[in-house]
Amino acid sequence: MALRTAEEYKAGLRDNRNVFILGQKVPDVTEDPYIKVGVETAAFDFLMGHDEKLQEIAVMKDPETGEPISTYFEIPDYPEAVGKRHELIKSACYFAEGALPFVKDVGTDIINGLTAVTKIMGNEDYIKRINDYRWHCARNDLSMAGLVTDVKGDRSKGPGDQKTPDYYLRVVDETENEIVVSGAKAHITAGPYVDEFMVIPTRNMKEGEGDYAVAFAIPANTKGITQICRPNFRYDDKYHFPTPKPKRGHVESLVFFDNVKVPKERVFMLREWQFAQYVAYAFSAFHRYTAVTYKIPILEYMTGLGMLVAEANGVAKTSNVRERFIDMIKYTETTKALAMAAYSNPEDFGNSGLYVANRLNSNMAKLHFASNFHEFVRDIQDIAGGLLVTQPTYQDWKHEELHPYLEKYMGGAGNYNAEERLKLMSMLHHMVASDFAGWHEVCTIHGEGSFAAQKMMLFAEAPMDMYKDKAKEVLGLNV
Ligand SMILES: Cc1cc2nc3c(=O)[nH]c(=O)nc-3n(C[C@H](O)[C@H](O)[C@H](O)COP(=O)(O)OP(=O)(O)OC[C@H]3O[C@@H](n4cnc5c(N)ncnc54)[C@H](O)[C@@H]3O)c2cc1C
Incomplete structure (x- = not known):
């Protein structure tokens, strides 16, 4: 698949995801008056690739197929890549009229972090899986949220010492081909309007807390995932004067995982508690x-x-x-x-x-x-x-x-x-x-x-x- 258009991105969000706002189930996140603000802001990540002036900075060639893909997915394996990414993110914000579109940067920051750590671990399975996942997202032009922050419960205690074992997301079951996870991740920017969730631990773990040391990716509409969004602001408010460029912003969600099945090819860390931090x-x-x-x-x-x-x-x-x-x-x-x-x-x-x-x-x-x-x-x-x-x-x-x-x-x-x-x-x-x-x-x-x-x-x-x-x-x- 080539670079998607903003309309294709929005169409992809109409996938029966389980999203709530103000106590109501949201039938279509692209139409909800609050979530729409975030969707329209995020859509700039898909407009960029089709804008003539920005193509040089926003689009690169897939190293294998030569197809155009988003530059966000580039592997930063040379020093100048850092400056290029700075220009990419800054240009995205100027292009999106003052806000970061947010649905490709945080996800690729996690992909890059996991690529670095799995290399340091020397785990060839994980290295291959995260590499495959990078190109899967690049070639399908997917959007991602980063799910790092757990609900944590008592902050003075680690995951294994909490009153409720699910205060930190954890593995609750495992078969040969998949793991099953339960828990909740909080404050997730763009959660309701991304294709994929990338989940990693938020802190250090100790021996005996291996089930909490888990990193994986999963589509946002997977069975067992529920999101509650907090309204931020909406376009059709009665107070503000209209401007030629609409206001931009994002919506966060609280994400529950209720016995969610994750295929092992999407698991990038499993019980290596020494590497969680x-x-x-x-x-x-x-x-x-x-x-x-x-x-x-x-x-x-x-x-x-x-x-x-x-x-x-x-x-x-x-x-x-x-x-x-x-x-x-x-x-x-x-x-x-x-x-x-x-x-x-x-x-x-x-x-x-x-x-x-x-x-x-x-x-x-x-x-x-x-x-x-x-x-x-x-x-x-x-x-x-x-x-x-x-x-x-x-x-x-x-x-x-x-x-x-x-x-x-x-x-x-x-x-x-x-x-x-x-x-x-x-x-x-x-x-x-x-x-x-x-x-x-x-x-x-x-x-x-x-x-x-x-x-x-x-x-x-x-x-x-x-x-x-x-x-x-x-x-x-x-x-
Ligand atoms: C608008 C917004 C967007 C966000 N987007 C994302 C996102 O997309 N993905 C994501 O994963 N997270 C996201 N976050 C979460 C953000 O990273 C956390 O809010 C932040 O790390 C603080 O965690 P917390 O909210 O649990 O607060 P707490 O951890 O409860 O911190 C509150 C205070 O307690 C202190 N504290 C906590 N634990 C200890 C301790 N053990 N010892 C001493 N002091 C302690 C902290 O230093 C701080 O001063 C977002 C947050 C906001 C507000």
Whole structure:
């Protein structure tokens, strides 16, 4: 099969998957008013391959058949592949009007992580299976979600010590050709609108916890899988002013596995508990860099919105607002610079022959991004003023009796007319003062791993001996 179109991708989602939202079963995820936002955002991953300007970056030749396939599936077995992927993800975000389409990057980050770890393990069966799976997804142009985070129960205890044995997903049965798994994975971005689920462990395991050390792939509509989605936002809301480019975003799901059968050719790790943490770590090494890359267009866009609202309010040149601008620029450009440093210094992951962005730099970038985002939002909220939350809605704007008042009073500094200023305020409300904005703030902290995950990687990767040696040298201490 060649590269699919967006319509073919959507048609593939009408497969009787068991998805719920607001307590109702969803008959067609492409038509649900909330999930549709995610489907339309994800569809950009399929539009890209057909866009003339992007083909060079988004499409490559299948090394065996010569057919066009998505570049996401490329094996990063040379250092420059890391920079190419940076450009691919960034271009995808600009193309998708500010959001990451998300249904090919996380899955291929897991494929790359598993490829590296199975090589390090030296397990030829697993190496072949993950390689076959990579090309199966590439040749069928499939979309994927990454299912890593378990529901965990008591965080102070490991999988084997929980009150409920299924708090971490586990193998409950095994035959010659398949395994059977039960458990739940939480917060799964794009879960309701992908073809495939890629499941890996979320943490380290100890002896006796082998059943929890399992990695596999499975179609999202497999019997025994149920998803509950949390509504995010919908296009047909009554508040916001329409814009030529619709808002983009994603929907997460809580995914239950109830005695789900997985064929062994799709199992990439089974009971090797010593490697569970390494799989999670390898995925993070690949995925954290994806995360910081896709934040860049969002930060640029939000910085621009903050500057425009200052102009609309006539405060763009005041010293207090310029201070805010400086902080916003510093934040956005430092995140960009750290991301660039990460891809400029790629590393061979564990001598596997697969290249990742520099782990110290990419974790610094993610930590910097997540640690300062709330202040960045605060600065935009400060510049915009109270209208951010009290602004009249689009319904009011369209009302015959109200419209003249709004025309007269909502004009601001005069460089934008009342409609333009309200449209700007409306978009800012969405970005920094809505339910979605709250989601975004939490996503910034926890999505792609919370602060502790980045700090652990910083400790693991920082050249601490080098720092100490430098100090010892100056002091004349024995090195
Ligand atoms: C919008 C969004 C999208 C996401 N998308 C995905 C996805 O697509 N796929 C996926 O697999 N996951 C996804 N995640 C999950 C994300 O990776 C997790 O939320 C994150 O790793 C934190 O895990 P948690 O939510 O269980 O919080 P917790 O682990 O409960 O963390 C809460 C706090 O407790 C601390 N803590 C937890 N355990 C310990 C401990 N043992 N000792 C000390 N402190 C501890 C943490 O450091 C943190 O400060 C997403 C999350 C969000 C918010």
